[in-house]
Amino acid sequence: MGSHTHPSCAPDEPLVVTRLVKSALRIVAMDDAAQGLGLRLGMPLADARAMYPALAVAESDEHADRRLLDTVADWCDRYTPLVGLDAPDGLVLDIAGCAHLFGGEAALGRDLLERLAAQGLHARAAVADTVGCAFAVARFGGASLVPPGGMRQALMPLPMAALRLAPETVEALAELGLKRIADLIDLPRAPLAARFGEILVRRLDQALGREDEPITPRLPVPSYVAEQRFPDPIGLERDVLGTIARLAAQLGVAMERHQDGARLMQVALFRTDNKVYRIEVGTGAPVRDADRIGRLFADRLAMVGDACDPGFGFDMVRLAALVTERSEPVQDGFAQGELARGGFGRADDAEFSHLIDRLGARFGLRRVTRLIEQDTHIPEYAFAAVPAHAVRRSENAGRTRQLLHPSSDIRRPSSDTQDSLSPTRPVRLFGRPEPVEAVAEVPDGPPARFRWRRVLHEVAAAEGPERIAMEWWRDADGHALTRDYFRVESREGLRVWLYREGLYGRETPAPRWFLHGLFG
Amino acid sequence: MSAESSETLHALRRTVADITAGLPGEDGRLVSFGVTSLDAALAGGLACGALHEIGPTAPLHGGAAAGFAMAMAARALRGGGQAVWIQPDFNVSEAGALYGPGLDLMGLSTERLVILRVPRPRDALWAMEEALKCRAAGAVVAELASEAADLTATRRLALAAREGGGLGLILHPNTAPDDQPFCSQPSTATTRWEVASARGARDRFGGLGPTTFALSLVKNRRGRTGQWRLSWDHHECVFATSLSLPVAPAARDGSPRNVLPSNEWPRDEWQHDGQPHAPFVRAG
Numbered sequence: 001m002g003s004h005t006h007p008s009c010a011p012d013e014p015l016v017v018t019r020l021v022k023s024a025l026r027i028v029a030m031d032d033a034a035q036g037l038g039l040r041l042g043m044p045l046a047d048a049r050a051m052y053p054a055l056a057v058a059e060s061d062e063h064a065d066r067r068l069l070d071t072v073a074d075w076c077d078r079y080t081p082l083v084g085l086d087a088p089d090g091l092v093l094d095i096a097g098c099a100h101l102f103g104g105e106a107a108l109g110r111d112l113l114e115r116l117a118a119q120g121l122h123a124r125a126a127v128a129d130t131v132g133c134a135f136a137v138a139r140f141g142g143a144s145l146v147p148p149g150g151m152r153q154a155l156m157p158l159p160m161a162a163l164r165l166a167p168e169t170v171e172a173l174a175e176l177g178l179k180r181i182a183d184l185i186d187l188p189r190a191p192l193a194a195r196f197g198e199i200l201v202r203r204l205d206q207a208l209g210r211e212d213e214p215i216t217p218r219l220p221v222p223s224y225v226a227e228q229r230f231p232d233p234i235g236l237e238r239d240v241l242g243t244i245a246r247l248a249a250q251l252g253v254a255m256e257r258h259q260d261g262a263r264l265m266q267v268a269l270f271r272t273d274n275k276v277y278r279i280e281v282g283t284g285a286p287v288r289d290a291d292r293i294g295r296l297f298a299d300r301l302a303m304v305g306d307a308c309d310p311g312f313g314f315d316m317v318r319l320a321a322l323v324t325e326r327s328e329p330v331q332d333g334f335a336q337g338e339l340a341r342g343g344f345g346r347a348d349d350a351e352f353s354h355l356i357d358r359l360g361a362r363f364g365l366r367r368v369t370r371l372i373e374q375d376t377h378i379p380e381y382a383f384a385a386v387p388a389h390a391v392r393r394s395e396n397a398g399r400t401r402q403l404l405h406p407s408s409d410i411r412r413p414s415s416d417t418q419d420s421l422s423p424t425r426p427v428r429l430f431g432r433p434e435p436v437e438a439v440a441e442v443p444d445g446p447p448a449r450f451r452w453r454r455v456l457h458e459v460a461a462a463e464g465p466e467r468i469a470m471e472w473w474r475d476a477d478g479h480a481l482t483r484d485y486f487r488v489e490s491r492e493g494l495r496v497w498l499y500r501e502g503l504y505g506r507e508t509p510a511p512r513w514f515l516h517g518l519f520g
Numbered sequence: 521m522s523a524e525s526s527e528t529l530h531a532l533r534r535t536v537a538d539i540t541a542g543l544p545g546e547d548g549r550l551v552s553f554g555v556t557s558l559d560a561a562l563a564g565g566l567a568c569g570a571l572h573e574i575g576p577t578a579p580l581h582g583g584a585a586a587g588f589a590m591a592m593a594a595r596a597l598r599g600g601g602q603a604v605w606i607q608p609d610f611n612v613s614e615a616g617a618l619y620g621p622g623l624d625l626m627g628l629s630t631e632r633l634v635i636l637r638v639p640r641p642r643d644a645l646w647a648m649e650e651a652l653k654c655r656a657a658g659a660v661v662a663e664l665a666s667e668a669a670d671l672t673a674t675r676r677l678a679l680a681a682r683e684g685g686g687l688g689l690i691l692h693p694n695t696a697p698d699d700q701p702f703c704s705q706p707s708t709a710t711t712r713w714e715v716a717s718a719r720g721a722r723d724r725f726g727g728l729g730p731t732t733f734a735l736s737l738v739k740n741r742r743g744r745t746g747q748w749r750l751s752w753d754h755h756e757c758v759f760a761t762s763l764s765l766p767v768a769p770a771a772r773d774g775s776p777r778n779v780l781p782s783n784e785w786p787r788d789e790w791q792h793d794g795q796p797h798a799p800f801v802r803a804g
Contacts, residue, residue, distance in 0.1 A: 349656065359636050363647070371635065383620025422727075425619060426619055431612070461722065463727045487728055493584075493719040519731065
């Protein structure tokens with residue numbers, strides 16, 4: 001299948017597409033009008049020009065071809081979730097179990113070709129038991145429907161190239177007089193394999209169904225799928241969301257039967273004109289509740305907004321659970337009352353994780369984070385912000401840690417072992433420590449006053465230094481200097497975390513001061 | 521009183537109740553401070569299911585305002601539940617990111633806190649409303665610029681808080697010096713606090729004492745306003761009245777304040793009714 005449009009060329013005028021092959025521009029594709037002129041594929045452009053000086057020429061663009069093929073493959077998802085690419089210009093669809101939805105295999109093929117033709121694409125299709133046979137019949141054969149088990153009859157009259165062989169192999173076979181598959185099909189296998197390689201026998205076996213050939217799907221095949229088609233396209237957001245909610249209910253029933261819940265879901269919106277939007281939503285815990293799934297997609301769509309233009313409407317909506325996880329059924333009827341008594345039960349946990357999912361759907365999962373303690377003494381790396389949906393049941397994690405170290409109080413960071421009346425770490429930390437001008441009475445003593453953001457602060461009290469050396473293997477970069485941290489209270493009561501970078505005299509002659517954080 | 525007039529009275533009471541629907545109900549949970557005079561002024565404590573605004577008196581007290589919000593969230597979570605803290609990106613670069621060790625030390629456990637970073641301030645409004653509606657969110661803190669939290673926005677938030685029952689805290693970030701103070705904006709918040717850091721007591725060895733806040737309650741729909749100076753014991757998560765203090769928060773306009781000898785400070789009673797800025801201070 002292929003289609004090339006050239007803006008400067010009227011539809012009826014001959015157009016050829018050329019590419020540099022063997023150091024000459026050769027014709028690699030042409031339209032019907034050009035074919036009518038007697039041009040051939042592989043002919044040098046110079047020869048064609050000599051015959052028809054007015055020939056319109058376009059240069060081939062493999063990337064654009066690939067994009068077009070991807071788009072068409074996306075669109076073919078409407079027939080089956082199992083769509084494989086047969087680059088550069090073919091698609092393989094596994095329609096086992098799907099054909100009856102379209103009124104049979106022949107009707108499906110007709111429907112597909114009609115819809116592609118409506119979009120200006122010339123295509124040929126064949127239905128057969130094997131990929132190899134369908135390939136051969138679609139590209140070289142006449143009939144488009146090979147009856148089950150009829151591969152041999154269908155393949156016999158076709159040329160050798162229909163077996164998906166390298167051009168050299170086809171030429172070599174032709175020199176021996178083997179031009180059609182019929183010439184080859186009953187020959188002894190061992191000499192053929194010895195002379196032309198294993199691949200020839202294998203291709204034949206694959207085409208005849210003697211060897212299995214799986215289709216490699218372009219997209220992951222979901223475990224659960226629900227879809228709805230519309231004879232009349234829908235375009236309103238309300239209708240789309242309503243459809244998603246209905247599909248979610250169907251999906252929920254199926255998932256409940258298998259005690260699964262979805263962690264990653266995808267809605268595919270098939271626009272009438274070939275375009276397919278795929279919108280994904282991830283969750284922190286397995287979900288199968290239709291309302292929740294519906295709300296997640298409502299939030300996601302609100303954020304996607306104009307990027308998802310309905311155009312003339314969507315004629316199909318599919319909801320798929322791409323990643324699922326085992327999820328035991330929960331009886332939550334009794335837990336509802338716990339809130340009223342001031343406690344927080346499992347239902348509230350579920351509700352909170354739903355809130356996290358919704359915030360993640362709206363703003364992106366990376367923006368909803370939990371802080372996880374890290375094993376380092378460098379202040380700025382003490383805690384890492386980890387996407388909240390990836391953190392599993394933090395309380396459980398805490399409990400496990402407590403079991404492992406029953407005596408340690410896991411909630412307190414180690415810095416708190418310094419028993420102080422005031423917190424030893426600030427509540428806010430600047431990602432980039434702010435340089436301050438500070439004056440200390442002695443070179444390695446606490447500061448007496450400092451100027452931060454153009455305001456001079458007199459130090460009323462200071463605690464420190466808390467000396468924090470950087471990791472020794474970081475010597476190469478600029479952050480290797482040892483820091484002396486001071487907790488400082490100004491005359492106005494402002495408490496800040498200052499540090500002096502570099503040990504006076506040993507690491508630097510003029511240490512610089514930075515304000516790293518603010519205390520409460 | 522006749523039956524008819526009592527019926528009228530009843531109907532009137534119901535109308536009043538509808539009008540004051542923005543107020544939290546009497547049966548709502550309260551987050552007490554543990555300080556008698558302050559709890560009395562708040563009729564028991566900070567009301568859950570309601571909206572409260574916290575802002576620094578001056579830009580440099582932004583850390584103190586954040587610390588106070590953390591302390592209140594920590595107290596609100598003592599019964600269970602989780603907290604959500606919403607930060608617009610701009611605030612993170614301007615005022616600093618939340619720091620895990622500091623949060624844990626203030627008493628707000630990082631294991632029960634989810635932090636949301638939003639690209640724009642008005643996203644923070646949406647997120648806060650959604651978070652407040654969630655019954656499992658015990659406390660929701662949003663850093664919101666004054667201009668984003670207008671009357672309409674705060675009304676929506678207050679209603680959402682009433683629906684979810686969590687403690688809603690709007691934390692105004694460090695405003696630039698010439699910005700309008702957040703208290704000049706109308707709002708449906710139940711209380712409004714101006715927070716400044718205050719010099720705390722020294723410990724026995726001359727080191728820094730407990731974190732100390734100079735609070736002024738400038739709006740209170742449930743009682744009187746006033747000023748308090750509280751220290752926060754982060755080990756026990758309790759507030760205590762702080763008395764041995766040399767300096768009170770500076771007046772917003774920088775005007776000099778009256779001086780009160782330190783030995784005349786009444787114990788626990790030096791908050792002031794009515795006027796937001798009490799005319800007492802002792803020079804340091």
